[in-house]
Amino acid sequence: MLEQHLPALAILLPLIAAPIVFILGRSTVVWLLATFTGAWASIVAFQLLLTTLAEGAIHYSLGGWSAPWGIELTVDALNAFVLLAVTGVSTMVLVYSKESIAKEIDKAKHGFYYTAYLLAMAGLSGILITGDAFNLFVFLEISSLATYTLVSLASDRRCLTAAFRYLIMGTIGATFILIGVGLLYMKTGTLNMLDLAERIAAFDRSRTINTGLAFIVVGVSIKLALFPLHRWLPPAYTYAPSAVSSFLASTATKVAVYVLIRFIFTIFGPDYVFYDMGMDMVFMFLAIVAIFKCSYMAAVQNNVKTILAFSSVAQVGYMVLGISLVTTTGLMAGLIHIFNHALMKSALFMAVGAVFYRVGSVEVHAFKGMGKQMPFTMAAFTIAGLSIIGVPLTAGFVSKWYLVSAALQQNLWVIAVLILLGSLLAIVYIGRIVEAAYFHDVPEGRDASKLKEAPLLMLIPMWVMVLANLYFGIDTSLTTEAVGHASEWLFQSTELLEVAQ
């Protein structure tokens, strides 16, 4: 019986757990409960993915009210895949949280942390599997409000301004999306995504729809930190607690990329967005600039969390670049990178959090000598870093391979060269940290005997992510199958729609 309610369960599990956690409030119990919820949600996500791969999309009417009146949850290979990445990584970060927030967040606020975390998870899962455009906005707000809270929980006071900045930008983004959805509703009279798609196709180049598209694309671009709308992201990731940075970097922006894909491919249709409106050139240009500008910015920072934050913006550039190529392979590259980047960035931020746990600083010089003092943490950082660079046998290489293939398929040799040159910059910013860790001694004035390996509860989730990086770099069958299905389906569905007309 539970089987058929799986889509609802993915949202409800964290949503129900959140208030319980708030009431309980005790740190350890709450941690166990939250982790358990996360794990359960991941299992649900995995089941959903398997079901969609085997049987195709699942349509689920919330409360038995069928669309277009009720809210419909739609699970297909695309969102089930992203959902798996999001819930899986979130769960690992939850395991990691216990030790990490003990150091970085006031004990009194631990209850808030887990509550907000679960709410954010519920919101993100909601965004992913809802089939309703307005409902998507609602979940977006749930997750955003929760993440503003999460960012502001750190004991470093600078997190407050960072959170405020994030709040302002995030709200502008959400409002733009709301205006866009409103315009679409005005024109079409429906909010269900599939209905929207059908009716938008009928209104050819209506000015209202053009405007709606513009609002939505800009709004989502703020959320996914597309250059030049990324300025809120580096401070937020820098000053948030490490566990939160790890969570946000691997989930929030990824979900926003998903939203972009969903709006473009399912609702507006790639032909309209890319050929009529010429958005592909805009995206391609911004993505390339993002890759170079932000990789460069990452290379010159001194705070490791800022380095990783800028790197995230650059990596979002790769995803958008994949989308902007408007081919199945390009879309596959973007989707695979959503998944793979979640794996590598979470591992990196976890390693940084572990160093903060011992040293109390995340400046590059805090990493000096850590190769000897914290061998497992730094080994994890190095491997995840190699994955960012895109060395073979890591997940990053798979992403790069697909992205370059997609560019070459289109005969865009220049783009292929630019992608590869961009990954050279990653060598610089990762290399600086690795070099500090392995080739410098612990600076004077720091007691080396106190700098021992991070606690096991941090190491285990970190290494799970690292091993996942290696696993998905070698055995790509799951990722390529899911992503292949998803992108073929996205392109097909629009073609089918055209045929139907």
Add this chain to the structure above:
Amino acid sequence: MNLWQFVEPSMLVNLAIVVPVIGALLLIAAGNYPNLRESVTLATAALLFTIVLVITDNTFNAVAMETTWVALFPGLSLTFVVEPLGVLFALVASFLWIITTLYAIGYMRGHKEDNQTRFFFCFAIAISSVMAICFSGNLLTLFVFYELLTLSTYPLVTHAGTEAAKKGGRTYLGILLSTSIAFLLLAVMGTWAVTGTLDFQPGGIVADTENKSLLAVLLVLFCYGIGKAAIMPFHRWLPAAMVAPTPVSALLHAVAVVKAGVFSILKVAIYIFGIDRLKEIPTADVMLYIGAATVLISSSIAMTKDNLKARLAYSTVSQLSYIVVGALLATPIAAAGAALHIATHAVGKITLFFCAGAIMVAKHKKNVSEMAGLGRVMPITMTAFAIGAISIIGLPPMAGTWSKWFLTIGALEADKLIIVVTLMISSLLNIAYLLPIPIKAFFAKQAPSAEPWSWAEVQEAPLPSVIALTVTSAGCLALFFFPQPLVDLINLIPGINGAINGVG
């Protein structure tokens, strides 16, 4: 060899790659007992060599050996296929690994180096990557292990941990990673996009490709992407890598790593472009002349270096380009000469590096200018040095003669007199920067009060090191008189098809 007949031929390939890894893990376990650790390394090296010998035997008997690990992408797997060129390289690398281990035991202990376990561990991993490169069945596999080789040798280059080592390591990793990611990966993916396959096939895979300008671009990308071949101007990493301990310079930066580079270029030339097709590619000539220029320029630079290892490094850069030139001349004989040069240069150059390291351990001398009169103290080492030097120059009765001979004939056959001239000038340059070292060591003017020479004066490096350099210098001689097995092996390479015969 009967023992090995119970092992399936294709399993041998797996073993050749996995055995060094197992050895590496075992020697970590034995890390606290130096004697046990070194025995493990030696045993692993010996075992690996026997495996490669069996593979060689199978190759002569035309037993097909191939194995597939995992599919990285749909239609693209990590695949290993044994072919004669790879066997040749594997033979050279695995044999010299035994000798180098022997040498390293003496050197590392004599030099009292730290982190010896890490050293031997990375060394074994590097050899495993080399074996995988030797037997790789497609470009993707080659690329993957090419990168692993770079990464696994990086800790070896920076072994000393000093400021100089760090700087050298940065250049090393920077150039090798950047060229491989920016050029080689692009070349590999471009080949994939153009031909739809990455398998190494006799006669090449680009035969049907009409677009010659694209092939021209790909060839340049391959030549520069394989940065380990050290074609100018991407050669700086090799001198930079000389900060590594001498055994590393000897095996990796005179044999395994750099030869992995030129081997890859040969393999691309023979199995991707195909020797016949290569002739028609317009940039083949351009790269040929760049290779020739590299030969001359780096020989000239070598003359200016006083530091012996730096001189040898530039000499290596120059010799590597012999092989590149041989590959790009696009005649069967030149390609055969290039393949043979992989082996002959290896024994010659490793001898020279062994000697350089022995001098450093025994007398703590790094510079050529300090080595006058050294023949009195280290007669065995300096004799070996002379033998190695003559082999590099390419004079009989040393191994280097043969490869240079075939390269020259290949150049004549391709009607490229300028290459012949280049090779000859290069030999003269080699004489100029290598031979003075042993000559001055033995015949430098002594102080008038010097006693007549006696064995009591002799202060050689530790015994294992001396044995190692004696063996390799004997190898230089042996390969002159008995090159036939290698020649037979090379004749099996498709595209060469018995082009060279009647040697020895």
